[in-house]
Amino acid sequence: MKLKFYAFHLMPYPYIEKEPPAETGEYSTWVTIPNKNFDPVIAHQLYNEYLDQLVAAEHFGFDGIIVNEHHSNAYGTMPSPNIMASHLIARTKNIPVGVVGNALPLHGNPVRVAEEIAQLDCISGGRIISGFVRGIGCEYFNHPIKPSDSIGRMWEAVDLILKAWTEREPFTWQGDHWYIPNVNIWPRPVQQPHPPIWMPGQGSLETIRNCAKYKFTYMQIYSPQWFTKKSVEMLRAEANKCGYEAPRDQFIAAVPTYVAETDEQAHREAKAHMQWLFNTGLDIPDQIFFPKGYMSKASWSGVASAMIKHGVKNPKDLTYSELIDQNYVIVGSPSTVREQIEAYCDDVGAGGLIGAGTPFGPMPNWMAMKNMQIFAEEVMPYFRDADGMPEYMKKDRPAFSTNTQRGKRISGTDKPPLSHVEGLEQPIDHRTAHLPEVIDPSWPKAAE
Amino acid sequence: MTEIFDDSVLEQVPIPKQYYVEPNQIEIAGLQTAYRRKGPDGGNGEPVLFLHGNNYTRMWLPLYERLAQSVDLIAPEHPGFGETPTPPWPLNFDELVLHYDEFRERLGVDEVHLVGYDLGGWLAAEFASFYPRQVKSLTLITPMGLRLPDHPLIDVFKLPPDGLVQREFNDKSAMDVVTQDPNSFEETVFRYGEMSTFGTLVWAPRYNLALERRLQRLKCPSLVIQAEDDRIIPNQLAERYAEILPNASLTQIPETGHAICIERPEETADAIIKFVTGGSS
Known part of the structure; x- marks a missing residue:
């Protein structure tokens, strides 16, 4: 089986105290956790260590590097993922870099996202995956x-950005959420018609339906295996309704995986960090x-009743053995992890x-x-061709890098x-x- | 988010454990609007339009009952609250003002005494600023809607499930009567819907800067009722309303929290009745 593996880092800030704030009386690793917990001097060192790890992914042979956007929390400290991608x-x-993604409804003007992704795509020579x-x-x-405006803004922004990337003449955008007199992005992306688009989701029918419709890659975020499987089934069914068979590559799952010399050693090393990710990061x-x-209201009651019916726990309450048994995560020796x-x-x-x-x-x-x-x-080679090369190395780059080519x-x-x-x-x-002989009609007489 | 649930829960309006009264319905621009109305001697008395807050819909509260002994009380439920469905049009204060002007006209009431509590206080102020000639008097009870830089509202959307009521009530015995079973799935879904509507209206900003200027159009008398210790909307907001409204007075109901209408229904009702009827009732 051929598979692709994308390196990912949330860039957490783990030096925090879990104290409930007075206003709500309830601790949260997001929104209410005061930034007095955040020491920028430590963060300077952490950020660079984390970035070094992601840079190393190219050398290790991964298929891509992924960053994302989150705000006001200790779980993932990349409010501007485009800066990280840059x-x-x-x-x-040569490795593709994915921004998965920019949170479109939160942006004042989605054209800015279209511009920044185009900028990154130009500079990188067409290496950007746009989430x-x-x-x-x-x-x-x-x-x-x-x-309550989130969904409406999301899909309007998607249409606006796609049009900004693909339209070659200036146009006026007349949306429900944005009116923009003149959309005409400079630069535009190298990859044609535009960079590949990924969309993460938690199994929402609406997201999956749109991924099928737009042929976006759907990425299931941390979930139990049975739940992830249901999402793939939905994506296949929705793609069929749109008149095509969803290729395997249209579905990617986020599964934190740790491998070490033996099963025992892998669990020893991984346990505390897996638990931090779910039990603290998502507290x-x-x-x-x-x-x-x-x-x-319909989606929310759907989620709530599904969680009750299937006993899906809040991430903060998942035990390590539940994480392992339900395949939220994979931990073990190289052979265990491969299997x-x-x-x-x-x-x-x-x-x-x-x-x-x-x-x-x-x-x-x-x-x-x-x-x-x-x-x-010891794991990736098993899912590669005989040469072990990631697929991107076998493809022509859409842009050149030499003056000769220019x-x-x-x-x-x-x-x-x-x-x-x-x-x-x-x-x-x-x-x-x-040159004077080009710009001065009287040359060389004037010079004499 | 797989669709594993019974759709019927979305249509249901769970019946509160106390004070439920089936509403009247009137179609306003295509929207079935629920309202309850009662007055002395089958509908005589000064017409009072009561605009509710972000909670405690579906009930004919003791406050309403006491008011209805003296005035013709009209208590509609806002679009997206109680038994009035969420409208297909974008929900904002302007639309609600137009909705209620149409509602007023359809009930054949030319001028009303307008009373608003909490969210309804903000809405009442908006209505009065657009239709001052339709408003005989304005009563605001622990209203929101103004900006006070030194006194931001607490963020009710961050509060745990029982946190909102815990903060609204200083008298916990009054709280138990109007709060619903926290384990009821139907009730939780229903409140998710109401709070979503509330968020649509007030998420950002939680004030209207134009109100202070627009309210100067009012000629009618105003009454602002504040709680003694409001832990949801700072008392200073009520004071600011009283300051800027032309011809306004401010009164406080002792030993109350934000849920003033439920904690002290008699005193609150009597203050409104006295103001509306000029002490003649």
């Missing part, structure tokens, strides 16, 4: 956007996780995993690197770069515009 593309050569997300419910507490009271209106990944992806029908073999929770740098190296050398592309057009020069009637090729 850093990563500068420090890597579109609504932002989890918590994010709305930090924004002047009504949770969020329901009313903050799902602010009223973030989901329609479990194969069985998992075969069962749910996923084309790849996010966060497998890459850092999670507050694990120390050595542990993160150890996990990545063993995963890269010269070739410019000379191949009938549009030399022209400049108007004072005193001349016709514009001239600006590559020679500093």
Whole structure:
């Protein structure tokens, strides 16, 4: 079975005290946790360590590097994922970098997202995967956007960004949420018609239906295996309704995975960090996780009743053995992890995993690197062609990186770069515009 | 979020354990609007339009009953609250003001005494600023809607499930009568819907800066009723309303929290009746 593996980091800030705030009386790792817990000097060092780990993913041989957007919390400290992507593309050569994603409804003007992704795609030579997300419910507490406007803004922003990327003439956007007199993005993306689009979700029918309709890659966030499988089934069914068979690659699951020398050793090392990820990182009271209106009444009651009916627990209450038994996560020796990944992806029908073999929770740098190296050398090869190469290395890059290639592309057009020069009637090729014999009609007489 | 639930829960309006009275219905611009109405001697008395707050719908509260002994009390439920469904149009204060003007006209009431509590206080102030000639008097009870830089509201959306009522009530015995079973799934879904509507109206901003200027259009007398210790909306908001409203007086009901209408229904009703009827009733 061929699978893709994407390195992922939430960049948590783990040095926190779990104290309930006076206003609500209930602790939350999101929204209400005061930023006096955040020491920027420690964070400076942490950020750079985390970024080094992600940069290393290229060398280890992963298929891509993923960053995301969260606000006002200790679980994931990347309010601007595009800044992270910019850093990563500068420090890597060829590996795709995914921003999964920008929280579209929270942005004042989605055209800004279209521009930034286009900028990243241009600079990286077409290496960007663009994720579109609504932002989890918590994010709305930090924004002047009504949770009940979230879905409407999301899908309008998707349409606006797609049009901004693909339309070659300026246009006016007349939406329900945005009116923009002149949309005309400079730059536009290298990848045509636009960068691949991923959309994470928690199994919402609405998200999955739209992924099928737009042919976006759907990415299931941390879930038990049976639940993830249901989402894939929904995606397949919805794709069929749209008249196509969803390829395996259209579905990716986020499954934190830790591999070590033996099963025992892997559990010893992983346990505390897996538990931090779920039990502390996602320690969020329901009313903050799902602010009223973030989901329609129908969706919300669907989720609530499904959780009751199937005994789905709040992440903060999951025990380590539940995480393992329900395959929220995979932990073990190389052979265990290989077998479990194969069985998992075969069962749910996923084309790849996010966060497998890459850092999670507050694990120390050595542990993160150890996990990545063993995963890269003893797990990933099993899911690759004989040459072991990630797929992106076998594809032509959509953009070149040398002046020679630029010269070739410019000379191949009938549009030399022209400049108007004072005193001349016709514009001239600006590559020679500093030469007196080109810009001075009286030359060489005047010089004599 | 798989669709594993019984759709019927969405249509249901759970019946509160006390004070439930079946509402009247009137269609306003296509929206079936629920309201309850009662007055002395089968509908005589000064017409009082009572705009409810963000909670305690579906009930004919003791406050309403006492008011109805002296005035013609009209208590509608806002779109997206109680038994009035969420409208298909975008919900905001302007739309609600138009909705209630149409409602007033359809009931054949030319001028009303307007009373608003909490969210309804803000809505009443909005209505009065647009239709001052339809308002005979304005009563605001622990209202929201103004900005006081030094006194931001607490964020009710962050509070745990029972946190809102715990903060609304200082008299816990009054609380038990109007709060519903916290383990009822139907009630939880129903309140999710009402709170979603509330969020649609007030998430951001939680005031209207134009109100202070617009309220200067009012010619009618106003009464602002504040609680003694309001832990939801700072008392200073009531004071600010009383300051800016032309011809206003401020009164406080002792030993009350934000849920003033439920904690002290008699005193609250009597203050309104006295104001509305000029002490003649």
